[in-house]
Amino acid sequence: xxxxxxxxxxVILYEPGRIMYVTTPKCGSSSMVxxxxxxxxxxxxxxxxxxxxxxxxxxxxxxxxxxxxRQADTADMLAIRAEHPDHRLxxxxxxxxxxxxxNYFNKLNRYAKRFDRPTYRYGKLRQxxxxxxxxxxxxxxxxxxxxxxxxxALLDGLARHGVGFDAHYALQxxxxxxxRLKYDRLFRLETLDADFRDAMAAAGLPARAxxxxxxxxxxxRTEYRGDQDRLLTPEARAIIARLYxxxxxxxxxxx
Numbered sequence: 001x002x003x004x005x006x007x008x009x010x011v012i013l014y015e016p017g018r019i020m021y022v023t024t025p026k027c028g029s030s031s032m033v034x035x036x037x038x039x040x041x042x043x044x045x046x047x048x049x050x051x052x053x054x055x056x057x058x059x060x061x062x063x064x065x066x067x068x069x070r071q072a073d074t075a076d077m078l079a080i081r082a083e084h085p086d087h088r089l090x091x092x093x094x095x096x097x098x099x100x101x102x103n104y105f106n107k108l109n110r111y112a113k114r115f116d117r118p119t120y121r122y123g124k125l126r127q128x129x130x131x132x133x134x135x136x137x138x139x140x141x142x143x144x145x146x147x148x149x150x151x152x153a154l155l156d157g158l159a160r161h162g163v164g165f166d167a168h169y170a171l172q173x174x175x176x177x178x179x180r181l182k183y184d185r186l187f188r189l190e191t192l193d194a195d196f197r198d199a200m201a202a203a204g205l206p207a208r209a210x211x212x213x214x215x216x217x218x219x220x221r222t223e224y225r226g227d228q229d230r231l232l233t234p235e236a237r238a239i240i241a242r243l244y245x246x247x248x249x250x251x252x253x254x255x
Contacts, residue, residue, distance in 0.1 A: 007071040008167035009175065011080050012036050013087065015066035017205045020087040022077055024175045025168040026099045026107070027092040028189045033069060035196070039209040040065040073167075074177055081181060088203060091176050093251045094189040096244035097232060100158075100169075104151050104231070107168045108142045112149060114165055115157055119148045151231045155239045163243055173250035186251070 010029050012021040014036055021036070023029040033053055037044045040062070044052050053069050056062045062069065072080065081089065103111075112120035123145035127134050134140045163169045173179070187195055197213050241248065241255045248255050 006167065007073050007076065009072045009074065009077055011070045011072045011077050013068045013070075013080075013084065014039070016209060017200065017203045018087050019203060020081065020084050020089050022089070022091040022176060024092070024172055026102050027094045027172065028192060029092075031192075032092060035213070036067060036069070038212050039200075039205070040067045041212065074175055078177055078180065088184045089181065090185045090187065090199075091183055092189050092192065093172055093176075093186050095253050096172075096247045096251075097237065097240055097253075098190075099172075100155075100240050100244070101151075101228060101231060103168055104146070104154055105142065106139060107166075108145050108149065108154065109138060110166045110168060111154060111157065112145050115161055116149060119145050122148060152233075152236060155236055155243075158243055159239055171244065172247050174246075178250050 008025045010023040010033060012023070012032065013019070014021065016039075021032060023032045030049055034044050034049050037049065037053060037056075042052060042056065042061075042065075053062070057069060070076070070080065109120060109123065112123065123141040123143075126144040127137070127141035130140060158169065163171065164174075167175060176183070185199060187199070197210065200213070201210055245255075247253070
């Protein structure tokens with residue numbers, strides 16, 4: 001279960017549209033924070049989005065514009081929903097194949113730290129030796145970890161240990177409590193650019209907020225470097241389909 005995990009969800013309350021928007025890890029969380037900050041009239045910059053959000057929350061600027069962004073786990077999210085039952089409930093979802101592959105490139109450190117400490121230490125040491133410019137870049141350590149821990153080895157490890165150890169790997173249907181909540185809209189990350197603005201217009205958002213969404217920002221995109229077809233072998237896909245069977249069923253993605 002996911003209730004005891006760290007607070008890896010973002011719960012966004014946007015009062016001009018009476019919207020409660022939940023984002024789970026590796027499903028466009030940073031992009032959604034960016035979008036709602038933009039609609040509220042802020043000017044977020046890439047890699048400073050969350051810093052702006054937390055600073056504006058602390059000094060009251062978010063509340064002045066009808067926006068709040070809270071870090072939560074699933075239990076917190078359910079409590080917030082109970083406090084705001086009249087809000088439209090929305091969330092992002094993502095194809096489990098792409099989400100696992102994205103974790104391999106961006107969150108391998110979380111798996112290695114828990115289950116493969118020698119690989120984790122090797123990656124962090126090599127990252128450190130690159131110098132101060134690399135120290136904040138988690139992707140640099142992950143790149144070295146990938147030299148010792150291949151994608152198939154990660155999947156074999158997930159099959160042994162399960163996926164509930166970290167919210168980035170956990171089932172989306174459990175994080176979002178789909179068995180307990182009815183969502184007004186689940187946005188597929190793959191078609192978010194085409195769907196989000198029209199949905200906000202249908203929700204009756206003020207014209208000035210919609211006008212700020214001329215372009216759909218997408219932050220922290222995973223660059224697969226053309227490796228997607230090579231890594232998602234039939235064997236890899238079969239393991240992911242088995243591990244994330246509940247997500248495929250609940251979210252409607254084809255296996």
